[in-house]
Amino acid sequence: MHDNPSIFWENVRKEIKSQNTTQEWVAKNSGISFNTLQGWISKGIYPRVNEAIRIAVSLNTSVEYLACGAVQNNKKPIEIICQNIPVIQEHLESIKQAVKTLQ
Numbered sequence: 001m002h003d004n005p006s007i008f009w010e011n012v013r014k015e016i017k018s019q020n021t022t023q024e025w026v027a028k029n030s031g032i033s034f035n036t037l038q039g040w041i042s043k044g045i046y047p048r049v050n051e052a053i054r055i056a057v058s059l060n061t062s063v064e065y066l067a068c069g070a071v072q073n074n075k076k077p078i079e080i081i082c083q084n085i086p087v088i089q090e091h092l093e094s095i096k097q098a099v100k101t102l103q
Helices: 005-018 023-030 034-043 049-058 063-068 077-083 085-102
Strands: none
Touching: 005 023, 005 034, 005 063, 023 034, 023 049, 049 063
């Protein structure tokens, strides 16, 4: 992560604003108490990695973006998954066929 936790929290604020949501919503959807989230923000403390991941997932973005403001590609995780659904379905079909032959 970047050396400056305020960048992380500034990017969280940007995402909250762009998604027209609240810190309370992020806390609830991340499974983090609102008071804890507010404390981290006000003290400029990074969350633990697992908590940063939960915050990023709740905002449908990456920890990389929140921590650095950088994104390897402009697509959010949900967009990437949706684009790959046909490939995922093909793999699932292959797995189903393999399981049938083993039974």
